[in-house]
Amino acid sequence: MTSGTSRFSRRLLLGGFVAFIAPSLGAEAQSARVLDGPRAAGLVGERFDGYAAIRGAAPADVRALVDHVNAERRALYAQRAAATNAPVDAVGRLYAAEIFRRLPAGSWIQAEDGRWVQK
Structure with missing residues (x-):
């Protein structure tokens, strides 16, 4: 397989994976709304791996509350990982990207290197 074909295959696989998890993003967003107040107060942020952090x-x-939300997320990520034969951490990172996209300006995001930045 050529490099171009390999990239195309990865994109196709990723696209299919995202389409598979998209229906559950609504449920995840609903669950995460309970964090809106603590996020707005700067007490809670979102991590690069799809989990909330104090x-x-x-x-x-x-x-x-953060522990509860993270337990729900952990269960969802494990379910999606099992259904798609993907690593749980990869599922979490895909969800993190969508969570980041939906966060309001001023929300805190923790990068992989541990730095906190505001959206």
Whole structure:
């Protein structure tokens, strides 16, 4: 297989994968809305791997909320990974890209190197 064909195959596979996960993005977005308040307050951000993270000191109820959302995400990512025979971390990263896209300006995003940046 040539390099160009290989790139085309990866794009086709990725496109199919995204089409497969797209229906569940609505459910994920609904679940993630519970984080809107803590995100707006700067207490919670989104990580590169598709999980929410506490930024600095946060009350116990916010920490519990982030834990709950991440547990839901972990289950969803595992389900999608099993259904597509893809690595769970790859599924999380695809969801992260969509989560980032939907975040309002000013939201905090943690890059792979650990830096926090605002959208």
